[in-house]
Amino acid sequence: METLGVPPRMTQRKRRQESLAYRLILPYVGVLVLLMFYPITYNIVRSLVVDGRLSLANYTSVLSEGSFARLSLNTAIWVVGSVTFQFALGLGIALLLNQRLRLRGLWRVLILVIPWATPDIVAGVAWQWMLNDMYGVFNDVLVKLGILNAYLPWLGEPALARWSVIIANTWKGFALSAMFYLAALQTVPTELHEAAFVDGANIIQRFLYVTWPHIRPFVATTVMLTVIWTFNYFPLIYTMTGGGPAGATDTYVTHAYRLAFRFTDFGRSSALSTLTFAFVMLFAAIYSSILLLREEAA
Numbered sequence: 001m002e003t004l005g006v007p008p009r010m011t012q013r014k015r016r017q018e019s020l021a022y023r024l025i026l027p028y029v030g031v032l033v034l035l036m037f038y039p040i041t042y043n044i045v046r047s048l049v050v051d052g053r054l055s056l057a058n059y060t061s062v063l064s065e066g067s068f069a070r071l072s073l074n075t076a077i078w079v080v081g082s083v084t085f086q087f088a089l090g091l092g093i094a095l096l097l098n099q100r101l102r103l104r105g106l107w108r109v110l111i112l113v114i115p116w117a118t119p120d121i122v123a124g125v126a127w128q129w130m131l132n133d134m135y136g137v138f139n140d141v142l143v144k145l146g147i148l149n150a151y152l153p154w155l156g157e158p159a160l161a162r163w164s165v166i167i168a169n170t171w172k173g174f175a176l177s178a179m180f181y182l183a184a185l186q187t188v189p190t191e192l193h194e195a196a197f198v199d200g201a202n203i204i205q206r207f208l209y210v211t212w213p214h215i216r217p218f219v220a221t222t223v224m225l226t227v228i229w230t231f232n233y234f235p236l237i238y239t240m241t242g243g244g245p246a247g248a249t250d251t252y253v254t255h256a257y258r259l260a261f262r263f264t265d266f267g268r269s270s271a272l273s274t275l276t277f278a279f280v281m282l283f284a285a286i287y288s289s290i291l292l293l294r295e296e297a298a
Contacts, residue, residue, distance in 0.1 A: 040277065047270035058271035067247065067255070075231070075251040077162055078169075082230045085170040087223060090177030095207075097178070098185040108182075116175035124239025127168040131155055131240075155241055158248030165237050165249050172236060173229070177222055184218035185211065217295075224287050231280050252276040 050057045062068060097108050115123075130138045131154040139151040154164045188211055196206045234253045237243065243250035243258065250258075252272060260269035 043270045043277075044274050046266060047274050050267060058267040059275070062268055062271045062275065067250075070247060071250060071252055071255055074162070074247070074249060078166065078237075078249070078251055079227060079230050081162075081166040082169045082173065082233075083223065083226050085166065086174045086177050086226055086230075087219075089170060089174040090222075091181050091219070093174065093178045094181035094185055097182055112175040112178055112182075114175075115171055115173075116179070118172070120172070120235035121239055123168065123172050124236045127164070127171075127236075128155065128240045131164050131168075156245055158246055161241055161245055161248050165240055168240060169230065169233065169236055173226065173233075177226055180218060180222045181215065184215040188214045217291075220291055224284065224291075227287075228280055228284060231276070231283075252279075 047058050048054050048056070093111060097104065097111065101107060118126075130136050133139065133151055133153040133156055136151075136154070138154065139148065142148040143151065152160060154160045192210045193206055196210050201209070232253055234257065237249050237251065238254055238257065241249045243254045253276060256269045256272040256276065259265045259272065
């Protein structure tokens with residue numbers, strides 16, 4: 001007797017395969033719970049415990065602190081600036097590397113792999129030296145080109161420091177975005193570009209009406225991931241400025257690190273970390289919902 005047209009042997013074989021698949025992924029799920037969910041749960045519990053009792057005192061202290069507004073502004077500037085420049089530079093580089101170039105593979109390695117593969121601490125120290133206000137190569141080049149009249153304290157003045165860490169993070173992070181965009185560009189059928197070219201479309205029109213509709217879902221996902229990674233990114237800022245000068249580059253994550261490991265205030269650090277996690281999850285949920293609604297509408 002057959003069930004819905006499927007022979008019993010095939011049904012049993014499928015059940016055995018599914019059972020085997022579940023058993024194979026069970027260790028991975030266990031490790032994931034241990035390495036991910038346990039620390040998150042422990043951090044939340046730690047933030048809610050004050051003198052052995054459950055309390056919201058840590059959250060009240062963090063939110064009422066005078067520096068919270070400054071941290072929020074710094075984090076917003078850091079995330080928006082970094083994501084915007086990484087998107088623009090990453091997409092531009094991807095479009096260039098998608099062309100038929102001589103030694104295209106070598107150019108892809110030099111432009112994309114080196115920034116992405118450079119360790120965060122190494123990149124931070126390198127940019128710190130390049131932006132040094134006395135002997136940094138950045139100032140030297142700009143002065144010799146006539147763009148500047150004198151050396152600037154890139155990491156010593158609040159506004160310049162904000163731009164400096166954003167520029168450094170753009171260099172460090174654009175490569176990964178460019179890799180995603182380049183992969184998306186290679187899914188666009190060449191026949192559509194050729195047909196648009198024959199119809200008289202210029203390069204901008206071909207990008208807007210042929211390329212962009214195909215890569216837009218990839219771009220949307222990459223931007224969301226970039227926002228999450230930048231929001232939680234820590235090593236570059238801490239290596240270059242330590243959150244200074246005068247707290248100009250201090251973000252949620254750098255401040256939480258300082259509270260925990262410099263002032264040993266683990267309760268408030270856990271509260272700030274939990275708030276950061278909640279903000280990121282809220283953004284991801286809203287952004288994903290918008291994307292799903294747009295896909296359904298399309």
